Amino acid sequence: MEKIIYNDLTWLNFSKVTKQDTEYLREEFDFHPLDLSDCLGAPQRPKVDIYDQYFFLVLHFPLMDKNENVVRTPDLDIFLTKTHLITVQREPVPYLNQLFAEMEADKSGRSKMFQKSTDLLLYYVLNKLYHESLAIIDELNKEVKLIEDHIYASKARRALLELAVGRRNNLTIRAILNPQRLVINTCSHMQKDWFNKNGDATLYFDDILDYVEKNWILLENQKELIDGLHETNQSLISYRTNSIITVLTVFSVAIMPLTLLTGFFGMNVDLPLQENVRAVWLVFLTMALLTISIIYYVVTRKKWI
Numbered sequence: 001m002e003k004i005i006y007n008d009l010t011w012l013n014f015s016k017v018t019k020q021d022t023e024y025l026r027e028e029f030d031f032h033p034l035d036l037s038d039c040l041g042a043p044q045r046p047k048v049d050i051y052d053q054y055f056f057l058v059l060h061f062p063l064m065d066k067n068e069n070v071v072r073t074p075d076l077d078i079f080l081t082k083t084h085l086i087t088v089q090r091e092p093v094p095y096l097n098q099l100f101a102e103m104e105a106d107k108s109g110r111s112k113m114f115q116k117s118t119d120l121l122l123y124y125v126l127n128k129l130y131h132e133s134l135a136i137i138d139e140l141n142k143e144v145k146l147i148e149d150h151i152y153a154s155k156a157r158r159a160l161l162e163l164a165v166g167r168r169n170n171l172t173i174r175a176i177l178n179p180q181r182l183v184i185n186t187c188s189h190m191q192k193d194w195f196n197k198n199g200d201a202t203l204y205f206d207d208i209l210d211y212v213e214k215n216w217i218l219l220e221n222q223k224e225l226i227d228g229l230h231e232t233n234q235s236l237i238s239y240r241t242n243s244i245i246t247v248l249t250v251f252s253v254a255i256m257p258l259t260l261l262t263g264f265f266g267m268n269v270d271l272p273l274q275e276n277v278r279a280v281w282l283v284f285l286t287m288a289l290l291t292i293s294i295i296y297y298v299v300t301r302k303k304w305i
Contacts, residue, residue, distance in 0.1 A: 001013070001014055001021065001024075002014075002015070002100060002104075004100070004103055004104060004110065004114075006110045006111070006114035007111075007114045007115065007116075008083065009083060009084075009085070009114045009117075009118060009121060010083060010084045010085070011084075011085045011086075011087070011100070011103070011114075011121065012084060012085070012086045012087070013086075013087045013089075013096070013097070013100050014086075014087065014088045014089060015089050015092055015097055016089065016090075016091075016092070017039050017040065017077075017088045017089060017090060019040065021039075021088070022036040022037075022039055022040060025079070025086065025088075029054070029079070029081065029084070029086075031054065031056070031079060032049075032051070032056070035049060035056045035077075035079070038056075038058065038077065039077045039088045039090075040090075043060075043073075043075045043090070044058045044075065045058070045179055046058055046059050046060055046176060046179040046180040046183050047179070047183065048183045048186050048187065050186075050190065052192075053081060053082075054079055054080060054081045055078075055079070055080040055187075055190075055195070056077070056078070056079055056080075057077070057078040057080070057183060057187075058075055058076075058077055058078075059075065059076050059078065059126075059129075059180060059183065060073045060074070060075045060076070060176035060180070061073070061074065061076065061093055061095065061129050061130070061133035062133050062134070062136050062172070062173050062176065063093075063094065063133065063136070064136050064139065069165055070165070070168070070169065070172075071136065071168075071169040071172045071173060073172060073173075073176050074089070074090070074091045074092070074093050075090065076088070076089060076093050076096065076129075077089075078122070080118055080119075080122055080195070081118065081194075082117075082118065082194035082195075083118065084118065085118050085121050085122055085125065087100075087125070093129070095128065095129050095132040095133060096125070096129060099125065099128050099129075112124070113125075117194070117195070117201075118194075118195070119195050119196050119201040119204075120201060120204065122187075123201060123204040123205060123207075123208065126184075126208055127204075127207070127208055127211075130208060130211055130212060131211065134177075134211070134212075134215045136173070137173065137215055137218050137219060137222070140166065140169055140170065140173075140222060141218070141222060143162070143166055144166055144222060144225055144226060144229070146162075147159055147162045147163055147166060147226075147229060148229055150162065151229060151232060151233050151236065154236075156233055156236055156237050156240070159229075159233050160233060160237075163226060163229060163230050163233060166226050167223075167226050167230070170219060170222055170223050170226060171223075173219060174216075174219050174220075174223070177212065177215065177216055177219065178216070180212060181209070181212055181213065181216065184205060184208050184209045184212055185209055187205045188201075188202050188205035188206050188208075188209055189202065250295055253291075253295060254288075254291055254292060254295055256291075257287045257288075257290075257291050
């Protein structure tokens with residue numbers, strides 16, 4: 001457990017929560033057992049639980065795994081009381097730990113964040129986390145632009161895999177960001193005798209909500225772009241497949257007359273010219289040239305190839 005105390009406000013940060021940590025929180029703050037079990041159990045969907053003496057929030061912040069090119073969504077559990085901000089992490093949220101370290105080292109930063117009440121302290125923490133974590137959307141937009149270049153550079157197979165990864169990452173972020181719009185909106189309009197008492201914090205949380213909504217729109221546009229690129233890529237793949245099938249069909253038709261002649265001369269019956277080898281080869285050659293000429297005329301006239 002890490003602690004910062006300033007202006008009668010306290011920020012407790014648990015970078016890797018344990019059973020002993022939840023026992024400490026239960027004894028010290030009398031938090032609800034279900035909330036404490038959420039801190040140790042399976043990841044929860046973003047939510048806010050409101051009690052008389054405290055709030056319990058579950059939030060997710062996207063993080064790009066560069067090794068696997070996949071978006072991770074570590075969740076952050078937050079308890080907010082009149083005097084305490086308590087952040088609980090199952091797995092480290094890098095931007096949060098970085099901010100905590102900065103506040104420990106920077107007294108001027110502490111004086112800005114630890115002003116009057118914990119609602120403004122919560123705002124500064126969430127504002128930092130959202131701006132840092134949602135910058136990943138710009139990275140995904142750059143990857144989508146790269147996918148578009150690969151599609152029109154005839155790298156369909158590579159683009160197909162990249163589109164699948166891009167769609168998965170887009171869906172992952174949308175899945176965690178959508179419910180958080182409601183969470184932030186709830187915080188913006190909630191008023192208690194110790195939280196946003198005079199509505200002073202509403203503008204601050206509205207600022208976060210505007211930023212989240214803007215990024216939600218970017219994600220929606222990104223989804224539409226990915227879907228459009230997928231359709232374009234599928235059309236190009238179908239076109240190339242049809243071209244290949246056309247060529248193979250031309251070859252199949254070209255050998256059909258020769259196959260027919262081979263079948264005739266392979267039968268154990270008397271046929272004209274079967275004793276004259278040169279005549280037989282002349283018939284085969286004539287049929288081959290005639291077939292090729294007809295196919296060439298039809299294909300070029302119809303512009304099939």
